[in-house]
Amino acid sequence: MEVGDRVVDQESDDQSLGIVINKPNMTTSNWEVKDGDTVADLNPRYSSHDAVVLVAFEEDLDEWWPEWREVDEEDLFEEMKERSHKFYAFPKSRLRVVDEDFTMSNIERIERALEEAGYEDYETADDHVVVEKFGEYVINEDGEIEGEGALRKPLERVVRDIDLPTPT
Secondary structure, three states: OOOOOEEEEOOOOOOOOEEEEEOOOOEOOOOEEEOOEEHHHHOOOOOOOOEEEEEEEHHHHHHHOHHHHHOOHHHHHHHHHHHOOOOEEEEHHHEEEOOHHHHOOHHHHHHHHHHHOOOOOEEEOOOEEEEEOOOEEEEEOOOOEEOOOOOHHHHHHHHHOOOOOOOO
């Protein structure tokens, strides 16, 4: 886990994207957050020897400070302190680093898989992708394919290899 990594809190149902803004050289038992409580006190399920990671949430940053993405990752923490922006201290093991796929829609995942498999002629709608070649095939956002013909099996293989979360 490095400064600038995108993370989620593994204990939150919300799954809001956070940005690692600092990794102070401290353990959770040494980092005070409020009223004398440490990160370890507030996170008893985690080791008190776990490293502290400071995180700001993308949604908050976008609302408070739209230009934050233009700041060098290494300067982000100092800039946030100067602006008195909110950040949170977490035990490192409570966070999970996520990649760009985390925020991709199923339709975007299907489009990427089609492109990687060499399909160029398709059209995208909000909740499906249409491939027209030797017939018409509709690939719904849940991965279900409508249409019969020579490409159905190859398209099924393409879709089967995609990790499609259940749409919400």
